[in-house]
Amino acid sequence: MFSCYYCNFCKNRKTTGPFTQIPNPKSVLILPKKKKKNRAAHQYHLHLSSVAAGRQPSPLRRPLSPASSVIGAHHRCVPVKLLLPPSPAFTTVVAFSAPAFSRRGPTSFQISALKPEEEAASVAKAQKLRALQTQFFSFHHNKIYTKEAVELSAKLLEINPESYTPWNYRKLAVEHYLSQPDCNPDSIKSVLDDELRVVENALRQNFKSYGAWHHRKWVISKGHSSIDNELRLLDKFQKADSRNFHAWNYRRFVAESMKRSEQDELKYTEDMIYKNFSNYSAWHNRSVLLSALFEKKAEGFLSKEKVLPEEYEFIHQAIFTDPDDQSGWFYHLWLLDQTVTTDSPLLASSWPAHGYDVLLVEERCYNVTVECGFNKNEDLLWKPLSASNSQTARVWVAHLKIPSSDLHSTVEVSVGHSKGIISTRGFEYSHPSMFSFKVHVQPMERDFSQVSVAESISLREENFMIYGTQSEESIINSFNQLSIKNGHESTASNWRSEALAKEIECFRELKIGKLTLARLLMACDVMSYPFANKLVHSEEVLELYSDLMKLDPTHYQYYKDEHSMVLLQKVTSSKESLLQHCFQYKDSVSSAICGPICLRLNNLSLSRMGAFEKLLWVQMLDLSDNELQSIEGLEAMQLISCLSLRNNKLRSLTALEPLRKLKLLRVLDISYNEIGDHSIDTTRYLCSSPLSHSVGSESNKDETVTSDVALIDNWEAFYIFKDFNLNQLDIVGNTIADEKFKSVLVKIVPKLKQLDGKLLG
Structure with missing residues (x-):
């Protein structure tokens, strides 16, 4: 058996537990205690129109990152009982069996009851909406796409832009019209321009309507409408709400359609950030643009060595201006990932027991090809080891057939000499290496695979029982075999180490952001591990996570998971620490x-x-x-x-x-x-x-x-x-x-x- 191992250092990961809560970075700041106020439980009707940016519906939630996806939810009213927080220094996270909702998102609280005239107006609006819906669904069911039917859908969308069915109906109506033999370019443009006007009217009612933004993108994608006006329209909406992630997503689509350069968009994003440091969507857009520039190796972005230190200085302005805001902290986490993570996979170790195991560090891969010389086993069948049966995995396994006539065989493994090992980012393994070992087949006096x-x-x-001298030496030899000498002693370059050292010094002096400091210290160890076989900062990191579990009990489970990961890295980092946990069955x-x-x-x-x-x-x-x-x-x-x-x-x-x-x-x-x-x-x-x-x-x-x-x-x-x-x-x-x-x-x-x-x- 031969398996390849891939792992992400300082990458966001899944947490454990049924409702593991994710700490906002601001929830781990050490801020002056404020005077406690009396708190009272109030009964609210929590109107959930959509999920806040960065939340995911999976019960196993992931730590947020600038690249987090945005999930929507239908409008609904849920009675809940909330306990008002005594201080804004900490964010309260409420765990639902449904997707999580953030207080800072588009969630509104209605406390006062409706006045009689307001209630009457609401009833009248509901009756009008029901009548329109009944007539509309009749048209939709019978596939009627007349002018009257299309206008009716427009009225319905003006009242309720969040309704997906009318938007889908209008797409069908447009496709029906475009399929007519008598349509011409002018009439097509007229029809699509009408669609854009309907979208604009809907966005005036609710500029966070998923259906409206998606429909506008669909219309523009047809290629018959002018795109020049789109940026001007976006400016209007972004002035009304500069953090509207719908508008930012649409802006990326428009910029790509216009062939607008990433540098121009980067300048626009920077201007928006200076207007409001708390613009999470702008910071996210900046990370997307920089990632694209790094990938293209555009002029001025050939290397991260010059760009990332400047970005650290830039984000410090946001963090130190308002340390209670989460936007800057998330961008700082993205910068840390860019600093530590290398592009291509790295061969780290091998384990030749009952076959052979190859470990590759940095990223999951979606394809593996390893040349092996072992009798007639020229073509090995590789399978990814993933609990979700994904074709992307950190561990890949192949099985060898050992001939009964040859009890002592030499296996030679070459990795990277031919193309085939590719990370999920699209980078190939770039450090070819070769190693060999012998397979000895001999009966064991006791086989623990059989009971x-x-x-x-x-x-x-x-x-x-404790191991004897001979057994202990065997363990040490086995541990030593895990190291692969491929001529690359460390993945860390000088600028990466210097950047991390500056950040660590900065946050130690400021006495804020314990979670960020813990991540920085672990990143510093990761830069040299597993080659150094030691974790210099592990004790300090464990102490930081222990403090965080006490200071921020709301996110206890997240810190507990991180504490466990660091503890395991410490236990397995050296022969001495590992031997303390190795025993022999009696x-x-x-x-x-x-x-x-x-x-x-x-x-x-x-x-x-x-x-x-x-x-x-x-x-x-x-x-x-x-x-x-x-x-x-x-x-x-x-x-x-x-x-x-x-x-x-x-x-x-x-x-x-x-x-x-x-x-x-x-x-x-x-x-x-x-x-x-x-x-x-x-x-x-x-x-x-x-x-x-x-x-x-x-x-x-x-x-x-x-x-x-x-x-x-x-x-x-x-x-x-x-x-x-x-x-x-x-x-x-x-x-x-x-x-x-x-x-x-x-x-x-x-x-x-x-x-x-x-x-x-």
Whole structure:
């Protein structure tokens, strides 16, 4: 087996937990305490017309970035009870089972009741709207595109620009007219100009109407309308609301259509920022423009070395002018990503156990080609390891066929000599390298991938012993093999290191922005890691995240996840720290062959897993007594045969989705979690199942479970466990683990020999 590993340093990532809250940068500033005021709970009607920029509807929310997408929602009224915050220094985030909504977005609060005359006007407007809708839907259903019908849709849109159906109807009406044989260029232009006027009238009612902006883009894309007037129209709307992301999105479309240079747009964006430092949309547009200029290697933007230091100075003006505003902090985070992230992937390490594993650092890749000389294995079939069955992954796996006649073989692997390794940004691997290792096939006195009927494997404290000298030396040698010497000692250049050093010094002096300081310190370590095999600032970063969990409890889970990631990086960064967590199973001692390494990361309060590039060699893993709600990424550890997730916070069976990729897994302990405690499974649509689009790649589409009612009622268990080759499973202590469910598991996993410590007949 041979796997390639890709990872993002200082990249935004998924957080764990059902409603993990994302901290606005301003929520982690150390500001003077203000006098507390009395707070009272009030009953409001929260009118949600759209979702604030940067929020995503996934239950597993991602940290925001300037490139975050914007998601819309239909207008609806939801009664909620809010507790007024005592101080503007912190932002309160309310967790919904629906998409999150920001107080700073287009959300309005209506407290006072309507006056009688206002209520009467509202009733009359509703009656008029219903009458128009009834007539309109009749035209739409019967595909009537007369002048009267089209004018009726215009009236409807003038009243309610947020209605999508009339906009779609008008598109159909235009297409119908353009298909007529008697239409000519002048009449076509007239029809499309009418559409632009309808859009403009709708935008006067609501210039944040998704349907209106999309319809205008559709009309302009037809190519029959003049685009010269569009920038003037945009200026009007951006004067009314300079942060309107609809207008900024449309501006990018217009600028591209006009072949307007990125430099001109960059100057316009800079002017808008100087008018209002709190213009999040303008900062986002600046990041988009700079990314395009870097990619094109335009004049003055050939290298980031000159541009990024100037951008840091520019963003300091915004941050220090109003440190309570989030716009500048998000742009600073984007600059940090641009500083640390290199363009092309980087080969970092190799693990030649039961095959071979290649690790590539920086970005996920969508294609991998590695030349290998091993007898007749010229063409290897590479598969990405991703829990979502995506074709983009950090880990790629190929399997070797070892001839029974040749028990000692040499494998040579060359990476990068031929094209094929490409990052998601479109950059190819540019550091060709080669390494080789020998494969020795010999019987082991004990194989932990097989468990006999008469015995069980328990990853409890009493079953482990400290490694002897010979075993310890074996671990050290294995750890050393993870380093690949390819002539590139560090990815850091002088200007990158200097830029980070200046930022760290700046934020240490200011005593604000603990989260940003933590990110900067980790970025500084990442620049040299894994080549240096040490994290200089890890202790300070861990202390910062511990402080943040106390200072900003609203976003406790986010800081907890980050703390866990840093702790794992620290544990796996050196041989000395790793040896403290390596043990030998009591029955795996052999004079000839050392038993599998037992890595015990238990009781560390981990809420998220990481550092997988240093753990690919592990066969026995103990993660018990932690706070894990997700095991995302565990699919990279292909050699695991024994895994304990005992006493964590896994909330559902679908959270076990990554384990489906572990073909050698034989012993699994998921006892005493929270499986079955929660009625809402927030990971269900991340799981390969009939309810998601990810099921098609590996599952047999003709496969059904209609023959057994119990299996139909437990489809999650079926789709999670059906590919397992487990011999031993512990599930006691979960709400779901009743006798009926256990009988279902026995049907799903026919090779199961022991369930909750009891032998199966």
